[in-house]
Amino acid sequence: MFLKRKKQKQKVTVDERLQHIAFIMDGNGRWAQKRGMPREFGHTHGAATFKKIGRYCESIGLKYMTVYAFSTENWKRPQKEVDAIMKLFDEYIEQCFIEMVDDNVHIRFIGDLTIFPDSLRAKMDRIERETAHKSFLLNIGVNYGGREEITHACNELIKLGKKNITEEDISAHIYTADCPDPDLIVRTGGDLRTSNFLLWQSAYTEYYFTDVLWPDYSGKDVDEAVEAFYSRKRRYGGV
Ligand code: IPE
Ligand code: IPE
Ligand code: MG
Numbered sequence: 001m002f003l004k005r006k007k008q009k010q011k012v013t014v015d016e017r018l019q020h021i022a023f024i025m026d027g028n029g030r031w032a033q034k035r036g037m038p039r040e041f042g043h044t045h046g047a048a049t050f051k052k053i054g055r056y057c058e059s060i061g062l063k064y065m066t067v068y069a070f071s072t073e074n075w076k077r078p079q080k081e082v083d084a085i086m087k088l089f090d091e092y093i094e095q096c097f098i099e100m101v102d103d104n105v106h107i108r109f110i111g112d113l114t115i116f117p118d119s120l121r122a123k124m125d126r127i128e129r130e131t132a133h134k135s136f137l138l139n140i141g142v143n144y145g146g147r148e149e150i151t152h153a154c155n156e157l158i159k160l161g162k163k164n165i166t167e168e169d170i171s172a173h174i175y176t177a178d179c180p181d182p183d184l185i186v187r188t189g190g191d192l193r194t195s196n197f198l199l200w201q202s203a204y205t206e207y208y209f210t211d212v213l214w215p216d217y218s219g220k221d222v223d224e225a226v227e228a229f230y231s232r233k234r235r236y237g238g239v
Pocket of ligand 2: 024025026068069070071074191193
């Protein structure tokens with residue numbers, strides 16, 4: 001789950017205004033290419049950063065964290081890269097079994113998981129069930145797409161026999177139904193787009209973009225995003 005490293009220096013803490021942070025963990029490939037290494041090298045380092053940042057976010061008082069690990073569109077990448085990412089995912093799952101006893105993390109996988117083999121899904125299910133009582137909720141988006149999620153929610157409602165769908169119905173059937181919408185979405189890697197992440201949930205989310213490539217992302221960078229969040233005024237359409 002999260003790296004058991006020397007405690008990172010902590011500058012900020014959060015209150016009820018900032019409970020849920022989400023990350024578009026982008027820039028692994030460029031980070032590796034800058035070092036003359038294959039893109040897969042960046043994903044390995046990115047996986048370590050994910051654990052470090054997860055631990056840090058929990059330590060500053062956040063209650064929910066959602067990460068974009070693999071999108072419904074990322075299958076378009078070269079097979080070698082996809083295989084490397086899936087191997088890292090598999091390794092992460094195995095580590096969860098060892099580390100989840102000590103961690104305070106409820107791990108949940110969000111996305112269209114039907115694409116994964118039954119054996120892997122059974123492991124994901126077990127991790128989710130066995131960590132369900134922990135207080136820091138970590139949603140990991142794998143084969144996740146915001147459009148797929150909304151379409152899936154609508155299809156679930158059709159199955160229930162709904163003829164008219166309300167916003168509340170959709171909110172109740174998205175993958176993150178039981179957790180508040182993200183207060184802050186951070187995208188690393190310098191691109192200024194959502195790339196199909198949390199489309200429904202982000203209607204009033206604050207966005208923070210940084211050029212830092214994900215493998216270089218640190219607790220200090222989280223502090224910066226949190227400070228930017230607290231400098232903003234959320235109006236939700238009001239005055
Ligand atoms: C994000 O990093 C990780 C995944 C999408 C799986 P990228 O692999 O997209 O890295 P860049 O954006 O090409 O640098
Ligand atoms: C978004 O990054 C997906 C993840 C971080 C998992 P991409 O690298 O796939 O996004 P685009 O292709 O630049 O929009
Ligand atoms: Mg990218």
